Amino acid sequence: MSTGIMFIIIVALVLFLMWYNKKVDFNKFIQEAEPYFRFLMEDDYEFLLNIKYKTGDIDVNKLYSDRVRNGLIAIVALVFLFLSDFKFVYALIAVAGGYLIFKYPYMQLKNYYKANLHNINLMLPYYLKSLEILIQHYTVPVALHKSIDSAPEIFKPGLQRLVSKIEAGDSSIDPYMDFAKEYPVRDSMRMMRLLYRLGLGSQERKEEQLMMFSRTISTLQNKSREQKYKERLDKMEGKTMVMLFVTGGGILVILLFAMMSMMNL
Numbered sequence: 001m002s003t004g005i006m007f008i009i010i011v012a013l014v015l016f017l018m019w020y021n022k023k024v025d026f027n028k029f030i031q032e033a034e035p036y037f038r039f040l041m042e043d044d045y046e047f048l049l050n051i052k053y054k055t056g057d058i059d060v061n062k063l064y065s066d067r068v069r070n071g072l073i074a075i076v077a078l079v080f081l082f083l084s085d086f087k088f089v090y091a092l093i094a095v096a097g098g099y100l101i102f103k104y105p106y107m108q109l110k111n112y113y114k115a116n117l118h119n120i121n122l123m124l125p126y127y128l129k130s131l132e133i134l135i136q137h138y139t140v141p142v143a144l145h146k147s148i149d150s151a152p153e154i155f156k157p158g159l160q161r162l163v164s165k166i167e168a169g170d171s172s173i174d175p176y177m178d179f180a181k182e183y184p185v186r187d188s189m190r191m192m193r194l195l196y197r198l199g200l201g202s203q204e205r206k207e208e209q210l211m212m213f214s215r216t217i218s219t220l221q222n223k224s225r226e227q228k229y230k231e232r233l234d235k236m237e238g239k240t241m242v243m244l245f246v247t248g249g250g251i252l253v254i255l256l257f258a259m260m261s262m263m264n265l
Contacts, residue, residue: 037068048112049109051154052112067102074102075094124183124185127147129221132210139199140195141163144163145167158182162179
């Protein structure tokens with residue numbers, strides 16, 4: 001066994017013994033180091049977590065700290081691996097490997113979001129339709145507050161933040177735009193602008209603006225129905241093609257079998 005490998009094993013054993021005897025608190029080290037890596041957090045990370053886990057009780061900071069911890073552990077492990085013949089290029093490889101380990105959970109979330117994007121888009125028109133019914137009887141802020149309980153789980157955390165900002169006295173368009181940015185699905189920006197204007201409008205113009213809001217929602221619902229119909233049609237066409245191939249293949253096999261039987265005779 002080479003001297004370098006022996007050194008790596010000894011260092012690893014020393015670190016393990018220090019951790020086991022609680023001489024070194026790696027968790028505390030990670031907690032203290034994590035704020036320095038906060039700038040690496042993606043803007044849509046919390047949104048993607050809400051998409052996947054469908055709940056507002058996610059500890060984003062803990063999940064992000066776990067990513068930082070895994071990335072740092074990967075860097076240290078790779079450094080130890082190359083320590084016997086350490087070069088600058090190996091340092092770059094170690095950092096790149098740690099970054100990939102750090103980034104991997106986010107990439108998984110992104111892939112999940114892309115795979116389920118059409119389902120998320122379909123939720124918005126139906127939520128807005130229920131909101132429209134509430135706006136007919138209440139002001140926009142009150143309607144938003146009352147809509148939270150019946151809203152899809154994915155939208156609830158953002159709606160709670162939106163309502164909190166409005167109730168805190170923010171009468172600008174910013175809370176609405178923040179919601180649209182947090183949920184960057186189809187037409188969310190345009191619908192939030194319409195909703196903001198509807199909240200600003202006078203009681204005399206409310207009916208006219210509400211009709212415009214309703215027509216826009218109907219357009220979104222029609223798009224959703226068309227998308228569902230197209231997906232169903234594509235699925236039926238796929239099944240039809242499979243049936244044709246299976247049927248044609250079966251007939252061909254039977255004909256070949258019959259021809260071989262006749263030749264044997």
